[in-house]
Amino acid sequence: MDDDEVGQVVAVERQLQRSLGAWVGVSAVGGAAAIAVGRSREDPLLRAFGLQTLLWAAVDTGVLAASARGGTAPAGRLRRLLLANTAADVGYVGVGAALAVRPDRVPQRLRARSGSGRRRTSDAALRGHGLAVVVQGLALLVIDSAAVARLRPSRS
Numbered sequence: 332m333d334d335d336e337v338g339q340v341v342a343v344e345r346q347l348q349r350s351l352g353a354w355v356g357v358s359a360v361g362g363a364a365a366i367a368v369g370r371s372r373e374d375p376l377l378r379a380f381g382l383q384t385l386l387w388a389a390v391d392t393g394v395l396a397a398s399a400r401g402g403t404a405p406a407g408r409l410r411r412l413l414l415a416n417t418a419a420d421v422g423y424v425g426v427g428a429a430l431a432v433r434p435d436r437v438p439q440r441l442r443a444r445s446g447s448g449r450r451r452t453s454d455a456a457l458r459g460h461g462l463a464v465v466v467q468g469l470a471l472l473v474i475d476s477a478a479v480a481r482l483r484p485s486r487s
Contacts, residue, residue, distance in 0.1 A: 340406050343481050344398070350474045351395055358388035358467070369459075379452075379459030387467045406482055413479045420472035427464025434458050 362384030369377030404412070430437070434457035442451035 336406050337403060339481075339483060340403050340409055343409065343478050344403065346481065347474065347478050348395060348398060350477070351391055351398075354470055354474065355388050355391045355395065358384050358391065362386075362388060362463075375453050375456040376459035376462075379456035380463045381459075383460045383463035384467070387463070410479060410482050413475050413482070416475040417472060417479065420468050420475055423468030424465050424472065427461045427466075427468055430461030431458050431465060432461070434461065 362381045365377050365381030365384060367381075369375070369379075369381055434454040437452075437457055439451060442457070
């Protein structure tokens with residue numbers, strides 16, 4: 332990699348880390364708030380939305396930690412990784428939308444048991460999980476596709 336390419340990759344990686352870090356903060360605060368409101372209103376959709384959002388914040392925190400330890404990737408490799416991520420982001424949106432729209436399609440055997448072991452995850456809770464996955468997928472799609480757009484095509 333020449334110096335221009337290294338500088339470009341470093342700038343894109345830093346912007347990705349800032350954007351993802353900000354999104355982690357929004358997800359953590361928003362998820363905790365949704366859980367609190369969902370509990371006070373006894374709303375399984377909001378509780379599930381909040382839980383799913385907090386889980387994504389935890390995963391994204393792990394991604395941030397891993398990216399902070401890694402070295403600078405060649406621009407081509409970073410571009411391929413980001414394109415793969417954008418494809419995954421589209422998949423998240425699709426799966427989340429399907430779950431939000433048709434939670435009744437989730438087989439009973441796949442629904443998690445609650446604390447007592449007698450109740451299974453309700454359609455409302457599954458809808459909340461699906462909506463949270465859509466929101467996360469859309470946010471990550473914006474973050475990843477913006478980073479791809481900032482990378483100039485390699486000269487090879």
